Amino acid sequence: MSETPAIPTLAEDKEARLPLIIYVLYLASFVVGFTSIIGIVVAYVNKGEGPDWIQSHYQFQIRTFWLGLLLGIGALILMLPLAFFGIGFLLPLAVAVWFIVRCVFGIKYLSHRQPHPDPTTWKW
Numbered sequence: 001m002s003e004t005p006a007i008p009t010l011a012e013d014k015e016a017r018l019p020l021i022i023y024v025l026y027l028a029s030f031v032v033g034f035t036s037i038i039g040i041v042v043a044y045v046n047k048g049e050g051p052d053w054i055q056s057h058y059q060f061q062i063r064t065f066w067l068g069l070l071l072g073i074g075a076l077i078l079m080l081p082l083a084f085f086g087i088g089f090l091l092p093l094a095v096a097v098w099f100i101v102r103c104v105f106g107i108k109y110l111s112h113r114q115p116h117p118d119p120t121t122w123k124w
Helices: 014-028 035-046 052-083 090-111
Strands: none
Touching: 014 035, 014 052, 014 090, 035 052, 052 090
């Protein structure tokens, strides 16, 4: 009786390890603050390596960082005028939720060993 080979978990998958670490660094930046900078550097250094399905994650992670930075700065700029109406906190909160959801969807695709279906999207 032949046994089917075990499918490696996400942490055991050598190809998916670095993209997973980058997603975790992005999420940890909400607590530590600077880990997303480490994540973007790792993504840029490794973006030319690995199979195509991994490359789509690096592209998605790079876009997530820069779009998150752009949206975050915009939200902070608009936060003060909107504070007059009592809703100033909503924009930074929305950007944070957007960033977290993108990371969670990225991890989901990565865990299934799938490329990100649309790494250039503004959505997830």
